[in-house]
Amino acid sequence: MKAMVYRGPYRVRVEEKDRPRIEHPNDAIVRVTRAAICGSDLHLFHGMMPDTRVGTTFGHEFIGVVDEVGPSVRNVKPGDRVMVPFNVFCGTCYFCAKGLYSNCHNVNPNATAVGGIYGYSHTSGGYDGGQAEYVRVPFADVGPTVIPGWMHEEDALMCTDALPTGYFGAQLGGIHEGDVVVVFGAGPVGLFAAKSAWLMGAGRVIVVDHLSDRLEFAQRFARAETVHFGHVNDVVVHLKKITDDIGADVVIDAVGAEADGNLLQHVTSAKLKLQGGSPIALNWAIDSVRKGGTVAVVGAYGPMFSAVKFGDAMNKGLTLRMNQCPVKRQWPRLFEHIRNGHISPREIITHRIPLDHIAEGYHLFSSKLDGCIKPVVVPAT
Known part of the structure; x- marks a missing residue:
């Protein structure tokens, strides 16, 4: 598959990587249809976060279509359009039981504070992110949610981090x-x-x-x-x-x-x-x-x-x-606000960038060129 790959400070490019595979019975593989570049991705891009390893794929804001699921997954199935919160969380630990999904105790061996975050260095668990054609989604029964039929896909994308x-x-x-x-x-x-x-x-x-x-x-x-x-x-x-x-x-x-x-x-x-x-x-x-x-x-x-x-x-x-936002906890009320027309999240999107041109997208966003507020990455698939 094609994926954005980190090659050092200020150096990202699109490369061929192995397509992710099911590693645990509760995994899903999601074909990415939209991703986004977040302001916090720039900390990684500039080489200013600990343990950002060469070869990492960034991107904690993404939506897509379920391509494959592990044998334990019951809540999503291949073909479902899903939105994935930026938090990786187990759903069963002490903190998840309190709705503190961003502080999950079971998904990040490298920290005692933050839980797991897609594409955000090994200090956040070392999970590859969604600025790629495919991404592995652990704990697929508790994280990803089927996008409501009435919701625009780019509104759903903004619900994975920025809006919540x-x-x-x-x-x-x-x-x-x-x-x-x-x-x-x-x-x-x-x-x-x-x-x-x-x-x-x-x-x-x-x-x-x-x-x-x-x-x-x-x-x-x-x-x-x-x-x-x-x-x-x-x-x-x-x-x-x-x-x-x-x-x-x-x-x-x-x-x-x-x-x-x-x-x-x-x-x-x-x-x-x-x-x-x-x-x-x-x-x-x-x-x-x-x-x-x-x-x-x-x-x-x-x-x-x-x-x-x-x-x-x-x-x-x-x-x-x-705190880091426990994204999924915010969704029920935010869905009401979006459906009732109180907020249209996709209005803040200013640029849509093909995955093949993601290096230019990072430069545009990092340098605040062309009035760039929120860039969205569009894979070719």
Whole structure:
């Protein structure tokens, strides 16, 4: 099969790889019909995440058609159109029983925190991802779900990560009716977080970024106020001024680690391959939320020390909530919102790229060229 293959920092290409096979009775093999490039894939692309091995196939957002199933699989069958959450999870452990699918205890021998993630280095279990013609899907009875007949396939694709994660960010914020909500980051997750904040009763939504085209998109798509942090002297002071000198009730960090890393990481990455991420957005969130407010973190941070202003958070009496999104837990409510026309996830897709041209797609997305917000990868099969 054809698959995107990592060959080192800033080097990806399409190669012939062995088609995945059933390795466990509960596996499925899915023929990919749509995949996506996520902002967190850029951490891998830039060589800034630990244990990203040459030969790995990226891609944790994908949908497709079931091609083959193991003998234990009962809930999906060959020919089913399925959407696959980015979490790999067993469905039976202590954490899965609590709906914490992103913290599954049985799918990642390399970490005690995060569970498994498709195509996201061996720190997340070493599972190959969906930027390929075929992908192996473990625990096929609990992860993949048949796409409802009424749902557009690209809406389903956005439901595998970006939309649920944005919605989860707003959910973690515990938004009350009339709350002022600030979202740092106008990428796909930030856009969906801003849109979701309205669904949860926000009275005012403000999106902060430094890319003008994304801020304009946030105004159209999420009906949000916007702040270009490069156009104000101090973004925290500015946010305080426009919130009656009190601060926002809820701030959502949808940025996480800068995908290019900070200076220290660039100096050391060749040896250490570690990225915790400069915590600028998180510290801005702590400073700009009101006392007694809530900071929700759904941006991706790596396993390295980050100088977070924890003392300020403590002294302000803040509630900090965070996690990788347990995608499947969000689906029932999100399906209602999509079916009722409250949100159209595919509206954020700006580019559709053939799998054969995925290297150009990564360059386009990484360099933020041509107004690229969300690129979708289309295999030839």
